[in-house]
Amino acid sequence: MSAYSEQLTEDLLRPLLKTSWRFWTLAILLIGVVSLGIGAFAYQVWNGIGVWGLNWPVFWAFDITNFVFWIGISHAGTLISAILRLVNAEWRRPVTRCAEVITVFALIIGAMFPIVHLGRPWLFFWLTPYPSEREIWPNFRSPLVWDFFAISTYLTGSSLFLYLPTIPDFALVRDKTTGLRHRIYAILALGWTGTTKQWHRLESAMQIMAIAIVPVAVSVHTIVSYDFSMAPIPMWHSTIFGPYFVAGAIFSGIAALIIAMAGLRKFLHLEQYLHPVHFENLGKLLLMMSLLWGYFVFGERITTWYGNDVSEMTAFWQTQRLTYAPLFWTMVTVNFIVPVLILSFKKLRTITGCVVASFGVVVGMWLERFLIIVPTLSHKPLAYSWGHYMPRIPEILLLIATFGAMVMFYVLFSKVVPIISIWEMKIGQHPQLAHEHRTADESATMWRTEP
Amino acid sequence: MTAIYGLYDRPEAAQRACTGLKHAGIPSQDIAVISGEPFEAFEFMHRDHSMILFRLALIGGILGFLGAVGMVVGTEKAWPLVTGGMPIVAWYPNLVIIFEMTMLGAIVTTVISLLVTAKLPRFGKTLYDPAVADGKILVGVPAGGKADAIRETFTSSGASAVKTIEL
Numbered sequence: 221m222s223a224y225s226e227q228l229t230e231d232l233l234r235p236l237l238k239t240s241w242r243f244w245t246l247a248i249l250l251i252g253v254v255s256l257g258i259g260a261f262a263y264q265v266w267n268g269i270g271v272w273g274l275n276w277p278v279f280w281a282f283d284i285t286n287f288v289f290w291i292g293i294s295h296a297g298t299l300i301s302a303i304l305r306l307v308n309a310e311w312r313r314p315v316t317r318c319a320e321v322i323t324v325f326a327l328i329i330g331a332m333f334p335i336v337h338l339g340r341p342w343l344f345f346w347l348t349p350y351p352s353e354r355e356i357w358p359n360f361r362s363p364l365v366w367d368f369f370a371i372s373t374y375l376t377g378s379s380l381f382l383y384l385p386t387i388p389d390f391a392l393v394r395d396k397t398t399g400l401r402h403r404i405y406a407i408l409a410l411g412w413t414g415t416t417k418q419w420h421r422l423e424s425a426m427q428i429m430a431i432a433i434v435p436v437a438v439s440v441h442t443i444v445s446y447d448f449s450m451a452p453i454p455m456w457h458s459t460i461f462g463p464y465f466v467a468g469a470i471f472s473g474i475a476a477l478i479i480a481m482a483g484l485r486k487f488l489h490l491e492q493y494l495h496p497v498h499f500e501n502l503g504k505l506l507l508m509m510s511l512l513w514g515y516f517v518f519g520e521r522i523t524t525w526y527g528n529d530v531s532e533m534t535a536f537w538q539t540q541r542l543t544y545a546p547l548f549w550t551m552v553t554v555n556f557i558v559p560v561l562i563l564s565f566k567k568l569r570t571i572t573g574c575v576v577a578s579f580g581v582v583v584g585m586w587l588e589r590f591l592i593i594v595p596t597l598s599h600k601p602l603a604y605s606w607g608h609y610m611p612r613i614p615e616i617l618l619l620i621a622t623f624g625a626m627v628m629f630y631v632l633f634s635k636v637v638p639i640i641s642i643w644e645m646k647i648g649q650h651p652q653l654a655h656e657h658r659t660a661d662e663s664a665t666m667w668r669t670e671p
Numbered sequence: 672m673t674a675i676y677g678l679y680d681r682p683e684a685a686q687r688a689c690t691g692l693k694h695a696g697i698p699s700q701d702i703a704v705i706s707g708e709p710f711e712a713f714e715f716m717h718r719d720h721s722m723i724l725f726r727l728a729l730i731g732g733i734l735g736f737l738g739a740v741g742m743v744v745g746t747e748k749a750w751p752l753v754t755g756g757m758p759i760v761a762w763y764p765n766l767v768i769i770f771e772m773t774m775l776g777a778i779v780t781t782v783i784s785l786l787v788t789a790k791l792p793r794f795g796k797t798l799y800d801p802a803v804a805d806g807k808i809l810v811g812v813p814a815g816g817k818a819d820a821i822r823e824t825f826t827s828s829g830a831s832a833v834k835t836i837e838l
Contacts, residue, residue, distance in 0.1 A: 225806050349742060357746040361754045361764040369771040377778045384782070387791075392707065395804030410786070411793035414803060417719040418789040419709035424724040425785040429778060432728075436774045443767060646708040 250628035257621020290330030296473030297323030475581035507563035531601035555584035676811030677830030735776020
């Protein structure tokens with residue numbers, strides 16, 4: 221094994237094989253934060269959904285904001301990873317798994333919220349297409365049922381997309397461990413040995429999955445946008461909502477990925493593998509998405525303003541000048557002005573610059589989801605149905621717990637699975653190795669077939 | 672069955688072994704190469720190429736499509752519920768479900784096909800050496816009647832170790 225491969229294996233397996241007190245402290249802290257959310261949810265189930273700030277006419281607020289936000293964050297991973305794989309971008313190698321993990325956990329968190337929001341969450345299975353004794357299956361014309369199909373397809377695809385390229389790494393860990401840990405990784409590795417046939421099948425499968433997962437990812441957030449745009453409600457009933465939601469999802473996803481990578485780099489000491497150039501490339505993508513997001517917001521706003529429909533303008537002014545204006549202009553600042561100012565200049569497109577911009581985008585995109593939902597619901601066409609919404613403590617705790625859960629899942633995952641694909645990193649070294657070490661005689665043996 | 676294998680530090684040497692084994696009259700399909708990473712630049716890596724997964728994924732997609740059409744149309748006809756003035760079998764909303772089920776069919780079929788064709792999971796005794804995890808490349812063949820010639824080929828091509836295993 222080359223010195224690089226040895227170092228790579230050692231560095232990337234270190235978090236799995238050695239556990240410091242810092243890990244346990246962080247894990248306990250995060251479990252505490254998540255427990256707060258579980259407690260808030262239990263309180264809501266026990267007392268009913270009235271413990272939230274929801275009241276007529278606002279029946280969707282923090283919970284549905286969290287749902288849309290986390291489904292959006294999930295676009296970080298599988299979509300970005302699949303696109304980078306399809307275009308064969310060499311710099312993707314250390315990035316893909318970090319990204320794919322975000323997708324799976326963000327989807328799990330996001331998909332919980334329609335269930336949390338049900339009021340009677342134990343009846344969530346009514347969404348699934350099972351034949352009941354009354355022969356009433358779900359109404360396939362409801363966008364909420366579309367959500368079920370889209371999210372379950374994306375979650376299944378993303379989980380498999382994450383798992384398949386992990387199998388060779390599980391086999392590596394299996395061979396480097398003993399005892400119970402060895403047995404667990406042996407099961408996860410499925411008896412992988414690394415025959416030429418297994419490598420070919422794996423690479424073919426990854427190609428197919430990458431091709432299939434891109435349209436699924438686009439469809440998921442389009443369908444989430446349909447939850448709003450299928451309703452004839454001011455500021456929602458818009459043809460632009462599909463692409464607008466998808467662009468916003470990719471935007472927030474890239475920001476989450478940058479933050480996650482910066483955290484991994486610092487706390488797992490992966491400076492040798494997550495280089496400034498990775499952040500710079502992702503920073504450029506974030507800049508592009510920031511501009512695209514600004515374009516969509518401008519397009520949406522100018523169309524509404526120019527149409528000057530009374531009911532639409534009522535909701536419109538709520539975000540421009542009235543109750544929700546501070547949130548709206550904060551959103552514009554952190555989603556557009558700050559990222560463009562930081563990321564347009566190469567000197568500022570450092571790791572710190574990218575992380576600062578990304579934190580702003582994450583906050584801004586949560587605000588965007590909130591501002592799509594609440595101002596409209598609180599100002600429907602007729603004035604008798606106007607109202608206000610203020611979140612209560614259980615909702616705020618649930619929101620905080622979602623972020624805690626995301627970090628907790630990520631930390632625990634990086635403790636049991638190499639967070640950077642070891643075998644893909646090794647392949648990344650092949651051309652260089654070939655150039656440096658292959659002699660003329662050795663090169664001649666390559667591609668030689670039977671005489 | 673008895674198999675003999677050589678462990679190699681470098682793919683060039685593994686390639687020499689494969690070529691040598693073929694010259695010694697060992698059929699290509701009997702030569703197994705096992706590595707911790709795919710070496711796409713070498714001929715030995717290009718023996719098991721197949722498009723079968725792509726074809727099976729297509730079939731899976733078609734099955735998902737047909738299943739979805741059957742489910743939505745069957746359900747809507749079994750319980751003709753008028754919603755929002757839409758027809759009983761409303762194709763625009765149905766297309767959403769049909770698309771998702773088609774993709775799910777393709778994805779799940781791909782994974783099942785991968786497992787079946789790559790013979791996974793497999794927990795019995797098989798040709799393998801944990802040294803592969805340390806970067807070694809294993810080239811192995813069934814011993815047959817040419818054990819001495821095989822050992823000689825492995826040694827002359829630069830194997831760091833030559834071993835025999837009972838499978």
